[in-house]
Structure formats: structure tokens, C-alpha cells
Amino acid sequence: MPGIRTSGGLTLAGITLAALLAIVGHVAVEGLDPVSVTVSDYAVSDSGGSIHVAMLVIAAASAVLIPALRRLGPPDGRRHAATALLAVWAGGLLVSGLVPTNPPGTPMDTAAYVHRYASVLAFLALPIAGWLLAIRLPAQPHARRWLRALALASLLLVAAMAWSAYPGDRALYGLIERALILTEITLLTLLATLPAPRSPLPAIMQFLSPQKPQINANRRP
Template sequence: MPGIRNNGALALGGIVLAALLTVIGHAGVSDLDPVSLTVSDYAVSDSGEVIHVAMLLLAAASAVLVPTLGRLDRLRSDRPAGAPAPLGRGGRAAQWLLGVWAGGLLVSGLVPTNPPGTDMGTAAYVHRYASVIAFVALPIAGWLVAARLPAGDRAGRWLRALTVASLLLAVAMAWSAYPGDRAYYGLIERALTLAEVGLLTVVAAYSSSWSISWRAASVTEPERLG
């Protein structure tokens, strides 16, 4: 199925471009502290609009990957060749959660937060909770995707490791936001973002891998990545 590869390659390109735009958006700001302030705080700075573009681009790249998750069951090595591969609950849940992540990013990119040091308005709360939902949804989706890959696959191990890292960083971020008096809040958020974008990259790279060999009527076991 070349469609899976095409979607994966397109998503990879979007992820790389979004990362580049985010770096550019940070480089153009010199009066904010990345250790204490979030990426969203940078996005509402005078030269931070490019970060909103990066969020929207990452949302689009994520949405492109949603259909590919419906076909991962066909790659399982423990299914007899030619046997039907219906999409189970885990596959549907992974698709839905990846869609939630993409939707949360879309809302975050379209609805900016408040500038640092000002009171939060309705838009800022919408931005915050859309981001929270997205950050929680993606690691769970990653774990479900890992469970549907062939046993022992390297991509599955990476997905599980990045899922655990993301959830631990999310807990650290919640601690910083409340009892921690926002200590290292921006730094923790960037680490969390890096882990989750890494997770998304693994899904895209696996989907686009040319090591997956397809036959006309059935799918052979993917070769181990790397």
C-alpha cells in the first residue's frame, strides 16, 4: 500500500518543517526566558507568529497519519498470511486519539494565549485546555500503536519509551504549574514537546519506511527498522 508510505513521508516533511519554524520563532525573540515561559508565550511575542504556523503545520502532519493507523493490524507478524485484519478497538482508539491531538494543536494554533504578565481571558483558557488535551492524547495513542506493531519491533520499543517519557514529563509539568510555583515550567514543556514530537516522528517514519514489503493480495512481515 503506497498510500501508507506517502502519508508517512508527507507527515515527516511537515514535522521537520514545523520544527524548523519553531526554532526560527525562538531565535527571533531575545527578551523572554525559555526556562520559565512556554512555547505559546513565545508565539504571542512580536516575532512569534511563525510558531503558530508551526502548530498548524504539525496539526496537519498529524491528521495525515490518522488513516494509516487503521492499516497497522495488517502488519502484525502473528497473523496468518492472507487472513483478514479488522480494525480492533485499540486501532480505532489510536486513530481517535491521534485525531484529538491534531485537533488540539489546530485549536492551539488558531487561538493564542495571553501575553506573559497579563490576565488570562477566554481565548487563553481555550488555548490552555486544548493543549492539555493534546498532550495527554498523543502518548496514549502512541502506546496503542506500539501494541499493534509486530512483536519485538524497534519502532514499538521507541514508542513505549517515548510514551513513558511524555507521561512523566506531563506529571512534572502539572507539578510545576501548581505546587511547584511554575519552576522550570518552560523547560519542562519543551522537553515534553520534544518527546511527543519524537513519538509522532517514529509513527511517521515507520509508516513511510521502504523496508515494508507489500504483495498484491497480502502483506508480508515488515523488516525490522534500522
């Protein structure tokens, strides 16, 4: 389907642009430790504004993929749930990019809580969507295995972040978050590169297509 290929190309272009913006946002900031502080902490620094733009770019790149994934296989509850979760992922990134967190070392305000829980929803939604879409790929076992592996790894990293944020005293919090982001962006990249499913031939085309003669193996001359 051309729509899937076109949407996938736009998504890949958006991922590439967002990665470059995120790198610029990290390099431009001094005095913060990426192992312990979050990407959002970099984004609210004086030189980290490009990271907010990167979040918005990924949100847009994910949104253009939603209509194409709706055409991935016959409609059922799993497909509808997966596309809805992908919309939650895109929406969570959009809110996170528009509503910044508080600067490091300052009390959390309402905007910071909105940013936090929008990010949590996004981080949870994408791997579940990937797992549901993997079920719909029986003819693509390699892609199905990778989607499931990336989805499971993402959920484990979400659990690791929750542990670090509360009983773990934020140990390696920034490093775990960056590993989670890398894993989920890899999952999104895989979704964008899924081959387009072949549409079945219309009935008239099946009737007109030449049929190969069947050879009876038991027939003797």
C-alpha cells in the same frame, strides 16, 4: 503500502518545516527566558507568529498520517482508539495554533483557557495513541519498545508540568514543556517512519505461487 509511505513522508516534511519555524520564532524574540516561559508565550510576542504557523503545520502533518495508521493491522478497538486519539492530538494543535494564549503577565481570558486545555488534550492524546499502536506491532519489537518508552516519557513530563504549574511555582516550566514537545515530536516521527505492513496475497495468488517441495528427513534411499 504506498499510502503509509506517502503519508509518512508528508508528515516528516511537515515536522521539518515546523521545527524551522519554531526555531525562527524563538530566535526572533528577545527578553523572554525559555527555561521559565512557555512556547505559547513566545508565540504571542511581537515576533513569534511563526510559532503559531508551526503548530498548524504539525496539526496538518499529523492529520495526513491518520488514514495510513488505520490500515496498520486488522481492525479492532485499540486501533480505532489510537487513530481517534491521534485526531485529538491534531485537533488540539489546530485549536492551539488558531486561539492564542494571553501575553505574559496579563490575566487569562476565555481564549487563553481554550488554548491551555486544547494543549493539555493534545499532550495527553499522542502518547496514549503511541502506546496503543505499540501493542499492534508484535513483529517489530524495536519500534514497539521505542514507542512505549517515548509514550511513558511523555506522560511523565506531562505530570512534571502539572507539578510545576501548581505546587512547583512554575519552576523550570518552560524547560519541561520543551522537553515534552521534543519527546512527542520524536514519537510522531517514529510513527511516520513505521514500515508499511505487507498485505497478504490473495487466495488465487497463493494457489498459483510455486510451492517448495517438502523433504522428509526420515526418508532413506
